[in-house]
Amino acid sequence: MRSNAKSSLIALIFGAIILTFVFSFGRGSSGFRTRTPETWAARVNGELVTASDFAQAYSSRFRQMSAMRGGKYTTDNARQDNLKVETLKSLVDQELIAQQADDLGIRVSDAEVADAIARSPQFQQDGKFDFDYYKRLVENGYGMSIKRFEETYRRDLVRGKVVQAAIAGANVSDDEVKAAYTAQHEGAAIAWVRLNPFMFRDKVGASDAEVEEFAKSHGDEIAKRYEEEKAARWTQPAAMKVRAITISVPPNASGEQEKAAREKIDQAAAEVKGGKDFAEVAKARSEDQATKATGGDLGFVARGQSPYGKTLEDQAIRLKPGQLSDVFKDRSGFHILKAEEERPARLQPLDDVRKQIAADLVKSQKAKEVAKQKAEETLAQLRTGKRLQDIYPVKKTEPGQFDFSAFTAPQTTETETFHPMGGYIPGIGQAPKLSAAVFALTQPGAIPAAPVEEGDTWYVFRLKSRERADPSKLEAEESKAVRDRLIGQKQGELYAKWVEGLRKRAKIVENEHMLSYDVGPAHEAYSPDDF
Template sequence: MLQKLREKTSGWIATVILGLLIVPFAFFGVESYMSQQVDTYAARIAQPPSWWKSAPQVWPVTYLWSIHDIDAQVYRERLETMRFNMREQQGDNFDAKAFESVENKRRILDRLIDEQLMKLAADRDGIVISDAEVRDAIQKMPEFQVDGAFNADRYQLLLASQNPPLSPTGFEARIRDSLKNELIPAGIARSAFVTDLEVDRLMRLLGEHRDVSFVTLPPAAPDAAEVTAAQIDAWYAAHKSDYRRPETVRLEYVEVDGSALTATAADEAELRKRYQDQIAKYSSAEKREVSHILIAVAANASAADKKAAEAKAKKLAADAQVPGADFAALARASSDDTGSKANGGDLGWLAKGGMPGAFDDTAFAMKAGEVRGPVKTDFGWHVIKVNDVRAAVQRPFEEVRAELEKEAQEGSRERAFNELTGKLVDAAYKTPTSLEPAAKALGLPLQTTPAFSRAGGPGIAGDAKVLRVAFSDTMLQDGTASDPIELGPERTVLIRVIDHAPEQALPLAQVRDAVVAAIRADRQRKAADAAADALVKAAKAKGLAEAAKDAGLAVGEANDVTRGMPVPSPEAARAFFDEPRPQAGQVPVNKVLVGGQYVVFAVRGVRDADIGQVTPQERATLRQQVSAATGMQAQDAFVRAARAKYSIKVAEDRL
């Protein structure tokens, strides 16, 4: 038996089979058969090898492609960041349902994909960002500046306050990556330009003047012809979506209004304690108006350079201390602080702790008009002048007593409001299918709304937040009480859907009159359209004035009209400028619907703007705007072209 097995496995057929088995093991390895891979990407970007950019994405060539995944967790973090930012920007107008739409989620993911593509493009082109560029970008960020100048202490403080805290090294790495990835698209955007001829042409077009004749047609006569049953049936069948009862809900709700609550009066002892607790609020710290001259010293400067900088600072300090010396002129001529140099070294009014240690200590030990230096900080050597001193001021208790009393009453009312709201929520959660027990327990009225649609209704039904909650799937399906909905400062409501009527088609019997009215209105529109077309045709044949005379209509004129002028109406003016210019004696004639009435018009003349009257500032502004728009178009085109070089797969089920 073994001999037969050996004979069967030693022929050429067995060799071929063995070779076929070796191929997948060579590509995948044995472990691929022993384990199962779980993909977690939101998007996968496949990049062909640099030495074979036209490599087909077919097996086994696909194993030459490099894969770059955008993890689903990274996408979710970006989604939450965008959600937080939009909530902060839009406040009560934030629409959670619109944010959660597939289209919006895809837009957010597309931004991540574009960022990854720009990173790949930067890596491919060997782009490197220097330390100086990173440092310059950080120092220009306004959030790290104090009085227009970069402040190292503020920089450290803001990084440490992030969640999670950021180290300077980690933050600088982020900035480096950002600069690296944005270098090419930003450079393309900045490279856009507009020629003088293009600016001239735009100026002529934007300032164009037109002379127009127009006729406003009277409304078509109301339709009084018979509407047959067949016409009614046909119209209803073709416009069923127009005859639907909208989805509606009715609510029961309990409202807590803080303004209706009684505040507890504060006694004298409580007011004085509040005053002591908030003494800083009623006090202004000592401030000093300071100017300085900075002689910068790099961290990696040589000993000789450091000594030379110190000597230069000593010389400037001596010059500044000479009676009658112009400190501002010395700062403008010699300071290395670009933020204050142009202003004569002026740093404005500083409070204690507003500058690095040695600088701060020195400035607050000086008198008004005094100059000291040089003083060493991490930035280099400073020559400091205190221009003026503003003493600390503390408002007495008697002066702020009314403010304290008002704050105490507001605090008391706020505590009562929060306590009552908390009790209401706890009571509602005990019986979530009805708000009546909670309302009775707290002595609050249980109120109801009439049925209303998503368009809103009276009272709380007109609040956008209430509408979003009332029509949410959870509220419609469960019939339970909502979480507290904030209607305004110290005004909260809990709602529950007590009746829900889904959208439904209305039978023809209920809407017959509306259908008849719609048919008549349609006939009237068509009659008005036909009358306007007839007048346009006649005006093209014999001129608008003659055609209007034959029709018994008056002709109006709008001469010297420019873009944006609402003459005779904004819609008509836009139509005037959409028409081509008169050619070879032919006057363009057309119609436009304005407020339910047709206006037939003829463009008699067109004159370009006199660009000689355009100011240099207007010209520069237009050039900048058009260049920016052209640059953004070029940048978008670059990103779209980059997408074409990669294979991008989106995991729709993970969005």
């Protein structure tokens, strides 16, 4: 049974490697090039991960992600997923694993390579290995010699053996199996209420004297908060004051509609370039009713700080005062911009905002104390026999409707039955302390001895129902499944810890230029399907 769990983990760990390997078997692919000096993506203890290795792996991952999302995957999606960084990290890890083979004395014989290839379904015909088919596929389909193919295949088999050696110490005791079975079959349902400082922020204040005293005695805390909020709160981004002429294009517009809109924006652009005042042309021709009367005035536009979207923001920031943009199109239609005034980025210094941060921290602490007090009062009411629903009524919402009021005011929520595995509670998420408090109780109607603090939030609950596991019902087949699952988890933890150790001890240099989405290999401009 242990070998089954191990083989499953090996397949999981090497899924990315195998996919990269398969996709690399293309004509001229980097997987079968000799490692001659070229532009590099990373250096790992002196060994190269080449730019072509990286471009090939990124291209494969890009196609995989695109397939998973129905063909709708862009460079912006890849940037959000951190796809280049994750791809390079995977390649670095593969190189580190391969480098361990010599230290561990791990080898793969010719016979092992031959056996692995013979057992691979991609080289079989009617369930049997066919050498002639294998040879044609490698030489004609993959565009390389048998020798080069088998050298790379051997390298991947070596990696597999190295990983097997690294995770060999994963063992699971009978007690661990029973505990996992119990956790899987225990159940509870609760009525709960959340009380946090945010709900009481408007009910507290901070006097000038309190703020002054706090600022004097908590300088380090204020400085830390300033650093945490520097980029998001205290930095005013660079912005450009612009005017816009907009010609709307409706969703799913026909080719004729789009052509007519383009002609209109071109006419407006021609009038402006011919010397007419931009604001007057905007008043006459722009179809944006919100800004038409003010001559297309959009005010100051900064990246990520306006309601106009990334395309317009990027166009605005590129301009200099007095410049006109080219005609461009976004989801709302065609536009042309005129820049009027530049506002440089500015960081408010700590001394300018010290008192404001101090006031925020004072009020936050007071609100936290109020939340805790309310939680204790709520629990005291439950002890007198009151129902949680009577103290904080349940608010009815339509299925799928998001109710923001649940985060701004206390209200009772009732769960369906859930289990202790992972400390997950429906409607809350990961809450290990609350989960432990729930499953410490055994009788429906029970309440905790004290409010449960999870982060900066207090929870009060009453047990609605409780299901108990019976370890005596653990049968051999389920015991095997539980053990295999636990072994797989432990192997995954061992692998992650081992690779992290390799990375910490290694000398790794990454070529930051390769990770840019604007330049360098694997950018959308050359199309991932070219590989």
